[in-house]
Amino acid sequence: MNKILKKLNSIGIIPVVTIDNIEKAIPLAEALVEGGIHCMEITFRTEQAEEAIKKITTKVPKMLVGAGTVLNIEQADKAIKAGAKFLISPGLNPKVVKYCIEKDYLMIPGIATPSDVEQAINLNVSIVKFFPAEAAGGINMIKSISSPYSEMKFIPTGGINNQNLNQYLSFNKVICCGGSWILNEEYIVKNQFDKITKLCREAIFTMLGFEIDHVGINAENETVAKDIAKNFSQFFNFSINENEFSIFMDKSVEIIKNVYLGKHGHIAIKTNYIERAINYIEIMGGKFDINTIKKVDGKIISIFLEDEIGGFAIQLVQK
Ligand code: 3PG
Numbered sequence: 001m002n003k004i005l006k007k008l009n010s011i012g013i014i015p016v017v018t019i020d021n022i023e024k025a026i027p028l029a030e031a032l033v034e035g036g037i038h039c040m041e042i043t044f045r046t047e048q049a050e051e052a053i054k055k056i057t058t059k060v061p062k063m064l065v066g067a068g069t070v071l072n073i074e075q076a077d078k079a080i081k082a083g084a085k086f087l088i089s090p091g092l093n094p095k096v097v098k099y100c101i102e103k104d105y106l107m108i109p110g111i112a113t114p115s116d117v118e119q120a121i122n123l124n125v126s127i128v129k130f131f132p133a134e135a136a137g138g139i140n141m142i143k144s145i146s147s148p149y150s151e152m153k154f155i156p157t158g159g160i161n162n163q164n165l166n167q168y169l170s171f172n173k174v175i176c177c178g179g180s181w182i183l184n185e186e187y188i189v190k191n192q193f194d195k196i197t198k199l200c201r202e203a204i205f206t207m208l209g210f211e212i213d214h215v216g217i218n219a220e221n222e223t224v225a226k227d228i229a230k231n232f233s234q235f236f237n238f239s240i241n242e243n244e245f246s247i248f249m250d251k252s253v254e255i256i257k258n259v260y261l262g263k264h265g266h267i268a269i270k271t272n273y274i275e276r277a278i279n280y281i282e283i284m285g286g287k288f289d290i291n292t293i294k295k296v297d298g299k300i301i302s303i304f305l306e307d308e309i310g311g312f313a314i315q316l317v318q319k
Contacts, residue, residue: 004085004106005127005175007064008155010279011039012169012207014178015200016068016157017052018043024188025052029060031193032182035200036280041088041178043068044075050082057083068178070107073099080105088155088178090131092116097123108155112136117149127153127175134159139167146173162206166272169207204280209272213317216246216254216266225257261292261304262313274300274318281305281316288316 001009008014015032017040019025025048032040042052044067056065066086067079073096076087080103087100092109100107101124110131111117120128130142133156137144142154156168157178168174182203187195219225229247232238238250246256260266271277278288278300292304292315305314 002106004064008039008086009175010276011037011064012176012273012276013037013165013182013203014066014155014157014176015040015182016043016178016180017041017183018045018180019048019052020046022048022051022055024191025055026059027191027193028183028188028196029056029063029065031196032200033060033062035182035197036204036283037182037200038062038283039064039066041066041068042084044071044079045069050078053079053082053084070096072096076100076103076105076107088129090129092119092123092128094119094123097125110157114145114148117145117152120152121149126151127155129178130154130156132158133168133177134164138164139171142168142171142173146171162203165203165207166209169273207272208277208280209319210277211270211319213268213270213315214248214252214254216256216260216262216268216313216315218256218258218260218262218265220259222257225255228255260313261315262308263311266304266313266315267309268302268315268317270317270319272319274303274316277316278303 015037019042042049053065053067056063065084066088067084068088070076070079070087070089076096079087086106088108090110092111097107097109108127108129109125110129111120135158153173153175155175155178160177160179161181165177168177182199184199217228219228225247229240229249232249233240241248246254248254287306289304289306293300294302301318303316
């Protein structure tokens with residue numbers, strides 16, 4: 001997968017922004033960055049699109065800016081010249097797609113039917129926007145389309161919000177979701193950009209679905225670990241599940257048979273999408289110890305943060 005697409009995949013959400021007032025472009029981009037969303041699509045639905053892309057790419061360098069509603073070659077050129085790193089269109093215009101491929105622009109055309117997908121395949125396109133996602137059949141439609149066209153990947157957009165976001169993102173053919181649900185118009189008009197940041201966080205936390213998985217206790221050795229386990233089971237009747245490394249009590253307390261990570265032990269936090277969670281935490285300034293990564297079939301299932309919190313090592317685990 002291309003570097004930009006990998007980045008979009010790890011962010012998970014592309015806010016679709018239409019700028020009516022150029023003065024709003026920078027504060028809006030900064031509000032998204034503050035909320036942990038480092039990408040946005042600026043639609044060519046207003047005259048301000050080109051200038052907004054230019055301003056944001058220069059003044060908010062952390063932001064990965066794409067252009068949306070790119071309907072013709074002229075707009076594609078303008079968008080790239082202004083600094084857009086990817087182009088998206090609501091439908092598939094073969095002329096525009098061919099032009100972008102020739103120019104090596106990353107173009108994601110829109111599709112809504114199997115015939116559209118076949119057009120995309122003929123043009124060597126392997127990632128499409130599924131638009132308008134909810135109105136065109138939602139996740140069930142994407143799953144149905146994926147059966148015959150198993151190589152195709154999708155960016156659903158249209159009618160997506162915190163309620164249905166994970167229905168889409170949990171399907172492995174979906175790269176990320178686009179939408180305008182974070183861009184509350186009233187907040188933008190009233191310059192309440194902190195509220196936009198809050199909406200970003202709500203969307204991110206809905207997507208990541210953080211929950212405590214278990215608490216880990218470091219015992220000095222196996223005998224001490226067994227004693228601790230006995231105490232727990234005596235009072236709480238937790239089921240005991242022992243392996244070479246540790247004793248699990250009811251999946252929620254892990255007693256490690258030696259001194260392990262963390263002054264007091266560790267807290268494991270589970271998430272819907274570990275790679276997206278890593279990306280988000282890194283964006284927010286957290287660092288991970290790559291020596292602690294555990295993988296199954298090439299996919300990360302667990303990793304520890306470099307720093308402890310309150311004397312506990314923090315482990316992130318895939319649900
Ligand atoms: C788009 O162009 O991608 C849509 O307008 C975004 O759809 P939404 O407003 O329903 O999120």
